[in-house]
Amino acid sequence: MFRISVILFILSLAISNGFIPHPSIRVGGQAGGSITHTEITQIAFVRTLARYLLETKALQKYEVENQEYTIDDLYALTYPDWSKEKLHLQTYPLKSVLDTLLVENAMVDIDQWTKKLPAAHFDSEAFSNASRRMIKMRRIIIDDVKNGTKDLIQARQLLGQLLHTLQDFYSHSNWVELGKKTVNERLGIYEDIGPVASPNQPTCTSHGCVAKKVKCSFLQKVTLNKCPLKYYECKDNIRPEILKKGLLTSGYSVNQHNEDNEPIFKPTNVEKCSHGSVLDTSSHLPAIGGINKDTIISIYSPHFDLHFEAATMAVLATERYFNDLRKDLGDDDFDRLFALHPTENEMNAASKAVARMRKFRFFTSSISSGISMGKRLVNNIRQMAKKRLNKLRWALFPNSNDLTIEDVSFRRRRSLNF
Numbered sequence: 420m421f422r423i424s425v426i427l428f429i430l431s432l433a434i435s436n437g438f439i440p441h442p443s444i445r446v447g448g449q450a451g452g453s454i455t456h457t458e459i460t461q462i463a464f465v466r467t468l469a470r471y472l473l474e475t476k477a478l479q480k481y482e483v484e485n486q487e488y489t490i491d492d493l494y495a496l497t498y499p500d501w502s503k504e505k506l507h508l509q510t511y512p513l514k515s516v517l518d519t520l521l522v523e524n525a526m527v528d529i530d531q532w533t534k535k536l537p538a539a540h541f542d543s544e545a546f547s548n549a550s551r552r553m554i555k556m557r558r559i560i561i562d563d564v565k566n567g568t569k570d571l572i573q574a575r576q577l578l579g580q581l582l583h584t585l586q587d588f589y590s591h592s593n594w595v596e597l598g599k600k601t602v603n604e605r606l607g608i609y610e611d612i613g614p615v616a617s618p619n620q621p622t623c624t625s626h627g628c629v630a631k632k633v634k635c636s637f638l639q640k641v642t643l644n645k646c647p648l649k650y651y652e653c654k655d656n657i658r659p660e661i662l663k664k665g666l667l668t669s670g671y672s673v674n675q676h677n678e679d680n681e682p683i684f685k686p687t688n689v690e691k692c693s694h695g696s697v698l699d700t701s702s703h704l705p706a707i708g709g710i711n712k713d714t715i716i717s718i719y720s721p722h723f724d725l726h727f728e729a730a731t732m733a734v735l736a737t738e739r740y741f742n743d744l745r746k747d748l749g750d751d752d753f754d755r756l757f758a759l760h761p762t763e764n765e766m767n768a769a770s771k772a773v774a775r776m777r778k779f780r781f782f783t784s785s786i787s788s789g790i791s792m793g794k795r796l797v798n799n800i801r802q803m804a805k806k807r808l809n810k811l812r813w814a815l816f817p818n819s820n821d822l823t824i825e826d827v828s829f830r831r832r833r834s835l836n837f
């Protein structure tokens with residue numbers, strides 16, 4: 420019971436602020452078929468790993484067109500003579516690194532400071548702020564890894580946090596609504612990420628948004644505590660002149676604060692967009708509604724019908740970020756950052772963890788991807804969401820292994836002021 424109440428508590432904290440952090444959490448939010456930060460990051464990494472192994476000529480027999488590979492599959496193809504046990508042990512350090520990335524990524528929505536910081540989510544038109552924040556983090560990651568004597572804990576934590584912000588760009592801004600078919604290559608590299616609507620320029624209209632009011636289910640009563648549920652479904656509520664000029668905008672939300680802990684409010688003298696969701700009371704101020712694409716259900720996402728497009732774009736952007744990081748670090752340092760070929764110390768730690776049957780917090784071995792692009796990726800993502808939904812239905816109950824008390828009582832110590 421303790422466990423369930425803790426999980427419900429976390430659910431209530433976590434379901435409002437970006438792609439949903441982790442599969443177990445979306446069940447409580449009833450957003451079962453939505454793609455989470457956890458999945459976006461893992462799919463992207465599998466694609467980057469495949470590319471790395473192919474380009475370093477480690478991997479010979481890769482079927483580019485019609486195959487999906489997990490991390491284990493890729494290692495098995497690269498090292499066909501390894502036993503199952505050896506493969507398990509050798510890939511353990513990499514999986515632990517990814518687990519750290521995934522937990523840190525999810526924590527951006529749960530941590531008291533970052534969950535309401537627009538610069539951590541590309542909210543409230545904080546475009547240069549968010550990109551600046553990513554640039555700072557990237558610099559520390561690169562310095563730490565290139566140092567050679569520093570341990571890589573901080574670099575891995577920051578990378579997980581930074582990817583959260585990168586991924587949110589596609590579900591919180593109007594990039595998808597602008598009809599973009601490729602990722603924004605400037606995010607986290609330049610402070611100026613492209614033409615942005617000015618502060619006194621209206622960006623949304625209330626037309627196109629339909630108000631909804633529905634009764635709460637039991638779970639919603641516990642997790643949301645706002646019954647009946649009042650929210651909006653919106654279509655074409657971004658102003659045509661914004662779309663015509665190709666200007667970026669993103670949604671405002673309630674209770675946000677900037678980097679100096681000063682409050683950020685949705686403007687009342689000009690019609691700006693809201694993030695929108697049953698939890699975002701700013702969505703009742705004009706322009707009513709909102710534009711987020713975090714989930715496939717309208718209670719949380721006024722633009723729910725664009726969720727898969729946003730999630731696909733987030734996968735491609737994350738993959739590109741990993742690939743760029745590899746270019747900047749060089750293959751050896753990239754390898755070290757992810758423990759692709761673990762050191763003796765990492766192998767010793769892995770043996771101990773395996774002997775103790777330690778479980779990963781968020782990492783899921785079964786996630787796979789090919790490296791083909793475009794439509795196929797979208798279809799795969801949709802299918803994966805459907806397939807996994809059934810498994811996740813009972814994730815909230817005590818004999819599930821999906822979420823342990825360690826995950827939810829986890830507290831991040833803040834050493835850097837981000």
Ligand SMILES: *[C@@H]1O[C@H](CO)[C@@H](O)[C@H](O)[C@H]1NC(C)=O
Pocket residue numbers: 566568569
């Ligand atoms: C590398 O890291 C060590 C240990 O944290 C630090 O003392 C040293 O100054 C760093 N070197 C450089 C070149 O930054």
Ligand SMILES: *[C@@H]1O[C@H](CO)[C@@H](O)[C@H](O)[C@H]1NC(C)=O
Pocket residue numbers: 537538542543544545548676677678683
């Ligand atoms: C962006 O940063 C500036 C300067 O630090 C700050 O004044 C402003 O409030 C921030 N904007 C948002 C939306 O966080």
